[in-house]
Amino acid sequence: MDEKFKLDRQTMALRVAKEFQDGDVVNLGIGIPVLAANYIPAGREVLFHSENGILGFGEITAPGEGDPDLVNAGGQTVNQQPGMCCFGHAESFTMIRGGHVNVSVMGGYQVSEKGDLANWLVPERKIGTIGGAMDLATGVKRLIVTMNHVTKNGEPRVVKQCSYPITALNCVKLLVTDIAVIEVTEKGMVLKEMAPGWTPEEVQRLTEPTLIVDPDCHEIELM
């Protein structure tokens, strides 16, 4: 199989950030999701929520420069900004479980046709960590998952049924992979955008469920 162009991590993060609407409260998981904070579309005001109890904080500081009592969920120090507030865990997950967080972006191992997500345990490892993933996947209004479209061995991650342990059922609304943007709808998975140079057929070949190709399906737009 020839190696076609795939989006890198930063570009995936850039595409994800386009989804953030004015006034959204957004929770970003570690990895690619947290990079999306750097690409908020110009002029939009977005509030970041971190499950360890801060809302409306600023950018990640340079290493070693921040206040250890002001960190995001990945443990990275962040800057304070006007309007920020602090709270404890029961309150933080009241926000998450109660649907007060508009968007959560997290990584995934597998996403099923129905929007089931598996992202807390690689079965071979036998031991995983649930953390706040199940709460976020269950509670937020809109869950965006970002992951590579296939495993290192070329096996589909976009599957009919997850074979990995489930994080939450019917939770994924949008999937941003290194080759496609897919919306999860009641009718099935809709292919909305593709990486440059890809055809719907090529994306389908790496995808287990049958994709509905959006009439308007086009190359991924980043701006």
Place this chain on the structure above:
Amino acid sequence: MDEKFKLDRQTMALRVAKEFQDGDVVNLGIGIPVLAANYIPAGREVLFHSENGILGFGEITAPGEGDPDLVNAGGQTVNQQPGMCCFGHAESFTMIRGGHVNVSVMGGYQVSEKGDLANWLVPERKIGTIGGAMDLATGVKRLIVTMNHVTKNGEPRVVKQCSYPITALNCVKLLVTDIAVIEVTEKGMVLKEMAPGWTPEEVQRLTEPTLIVDPDCHEIELM
């Protein structure tokens, strides 16, 4: 029936206040209980809790002089004092239901042999108000009830079974009436103290359940 000496409201409040131990968190209902705040034994530090969300507040202000944003559960303005703190309703009743309030003092219509309390509805009135009474009666570590020993018509309020609607079952630990102090124990009601001039037999005559007379039963001590 000759009119024997009975404690007045202030004296009942004084007797109740003797129960407050150093460091106790105390919630006082309206009426006689709230008067007890004036009689904390010398040298003891007691924190008052009010279910509308303040802890560690000071005395009731002179009428018209307080801050309307600093009131007790009876709506009376109180003074701030060092160490006081404010919180919302969910937190306030977490304190009450969770057993973090040591003592609650409230009025009663009837108290049964087993410590059941009826104090939210006089059946003839048909409409009553539950407010925070059930939460307090169920949640606090030690419930003290203060009421007249008999109704205006001379009927016992200390009864075998409450005929009035119940506030909570098995909740009253100590009963301070205008003629007696009675402890509710697993073995039954124990007569501990009597108003000056009363005999155990005279108290028993106005009381439905059979009282166990404490070997040390004596005249009510106020100091």
Place this chain on the structure above:
Amino acid sequence: MPINKIVASFDEAVSDIQDGATIMVGGFGTVASTPSLLLEAVARKGVKNITTVSNTTGFGSDVWKIMGHKFAEDMDILVRNGHIKKAIASAPVSTIYENNFEKLLRAGKVELEMVPQGTLAERVRAAKAGLGGVYVPVGAGTVVEEGKETKVIDGKKYILELPIKADFALIKAHKADRWGNLVYRGSSRTFNETMAGAAKVTIVEVDEIVELGELGPEVIVTPGLYVDRVVARPQEVEEEGEVEISAEARESHERFLKRGSA
């Protein structure tokens, strides 16, 4: 666009409240903790058949005017004008005063669901926190238990209490910024803090709107994500001249001064 939850008027703030809505109203019962001007606006709008969720059902503005309050309306403005179909409350009537709600209740013109105060707070919180229900020990063996599921857990009996969901929450706070961050004053957090964010739309009446950043991160009580709209009380209030107070209210006030209210 910068986030801006501030709206210009009380009428605008409540403009989408429809007949039949369920409305949470914050506060404890004291008018200082009550969103008086939002209640006035709802009354002006004239919505019908609403279900209210609040601690009390109001004492009427007279008792508060006697005490010198400028903004004196409480839940009673919705009661006496016949807006309410059903009230969910912990303390619907007073022991020292027959309020208008009690009159309507005795006349069969309004429904009541009485809920212990802490259970009311917990059911509101359950809605806010996305819980399906909570097992509460309060009310076991009483009328509160009637018609509800119970369960013995660890040897103790609990009642299954379900979330109270609402369309709107009307909140009184002290200060807000444009993100909707809130602080309260003294004992006036009460149900305001608990209800903020528990309904589909949360509307907040404040004494003062401040610049973003003026409310520090450690002192904000209600984070802005729970709040949809903020409206400020007018700074100056027109003098009404001589205030007329009913004899009933005067008498009730005398009794209150003696022993506190409830």
Place this chain on the structure above:
Amino acid sequence: MPINKIVASFDEAVSDIQDGATIMVGGFGTVASTPSLLLEAVARKGVKNITTVSNTTGFGSDVWKIMGHKFAEDMDILVRNGHIKKAIASAPVSTIYENNFEKLLRAGKVELEMVPQGTLAERVRAAKAGLGGVYVPVGAGTVVEEGKETKVIDGKKYILELPIKADFALIKAHKADRWGNLVYRGSSRTFNETMAGAAKVTIVEVDEIVELGELGPEVIVTPGLYVDRVVARPQEVEEEGEVEISAEARESHERFLKRGSA
């Protein structure tokens, strides 16, 4: 007697913790939010077979020393010294680092009950708030559901989650007064605020003890009635000279700087 919850030493603060106790430990996982010196004192005391309730099971002091933390012990001090029989945690292992807990778990030397983070907070709160249980949607259809009661409420499936009760809660706060009122710093409230008051005895490690009244009524986060004991960190810490850091910790730190931890 004036209330005084301040105790003189960390060893005194934990002196009544016995073998077999269940201990909640506040914080998120970052050492800044962890009661490091209380954990050291528990380890010194040498209690055995404890059950811990905490968000993580620790990363080890090395990773924190690299980052310049003076008080660098986290849950790992209890793990590596074999004090723990069972851990209840949401994030017991790391994806970028094999911690000591994972090693013991793989060796069958410790038990694990993994709980989603928000459910952990809610179960701790249920104990604090006197609830018998809560219906939580999180975990429905996953391994979390196994062996638990479920219930469909309003068309949605919920799991009955029971309170987590504990003998002790070890809390890290920023400042305390003699009544036990607490404030925290920034993002370090986490499970500290939630667990304070949730166990039979709550013991708090603070940066500073202040006079009663210095913490204002509107800024106190944890009211003193949830707190039993307060102990202050020493102001001056002896320099340890050259700190030895394992190669594994250094590598883990490099990866952390790239992408954040978990």
